[in-house]
Amino acid sequence: MAMDKLNLDDYIRKVPDFPKEGVLFYDITSILTTPAAFTYCIDRMAEIYSDKQIDAVAAIEARGFLFAAPFACRAGLPLILVRKRGKLPRRTLRKAFELEYTSAEIEIHPDDVKKNSRILLVDDLIATGGTLSAARELIAEAGAETPEIFGVVGLPFLNYEKKLKNATVTTLIEYDSE
Numbered sequence: 001m002a003m004d005k006l007n008l009d010d011y012i013r014k015v016p017d018f019p020k021e022g023v024l025f026y027d028i029t030s031i032l033t034t035p036a037a038f039t040y041c042i043d044r045m046a047e048i049y050s051d052k053q054i055d056a057v058a059a060i061e062a063r064g065f066l067f068a069a070p071f072a073c074r075a076g077l078p079l080i081l082v083r084k085r086g087k088l089p090r091r092t093l094r095k096a097f098e099l100e101y102t103s104a105e106i107e108i109h110p111d112d113v114k115k116n117s118r119i120l121l122v123d124d125l126i127a128t129g130g131t132l133s134a135a136r137e138l139i140a141e142a143g144a145e146t147p148e149i150f151g152v153v154g155l156p157f158l159n160y161e162k163k164l165k166n167a168t169v170t171t172l173i174e175y176d177s178e
Contacts, residue, residue: 028063056078057078059122082121084105093142154173157175
């Protein structure tokens with residue numbers, strides 16, 4: 001399948017009323033079960049960031065890991081894990097934040113973040129920007145910056161740009177409404 005002819009929308013299922021009534025869930029698992037679609041995403045990331053100054057890649061648990069890890073490996077960059085509270089074994093920095101329909105806490109190992117580095121922050125889907133904003137704060141607290149944010153899917157109608165100011169946000173596909 002030619003990469004320039006792949007329609008990513010064909011590989012994203014829309015699941016109504018998940019995880020609660022009134023929410024339309026954009027399910028990327030069909031991308032992962034279709035090697036051509038998954039490869040397309042990683043190839044596009046490699047193209048987009050080939051000329052950007054990036055020192056490391058930070059991935060949001062859990063689906064962000066799936067896109068960040070192969071990209072980081074291909075680009076020869078360190079991978080920093082942004083995990084849910086209690087999942088990292090060493091000293092951590094922690095941030096609590098609000099999501100669309102719940103609250104959460106994430107952590108990083110500060111010693112995984114090199115001071116003054118430029119980090120690409122990756123998740124599968126960018127909705128309100130809450131998780132990514134919290135991750136940016138943690139990375140800044142550890143002494144680095146996140147000038148670039150990547151998501152396979154973007155939902156700009158949820159106004160993520162308000163929380164992700166001063167960063168270039170790149171998505172492979174956007175949906176303008178539910």
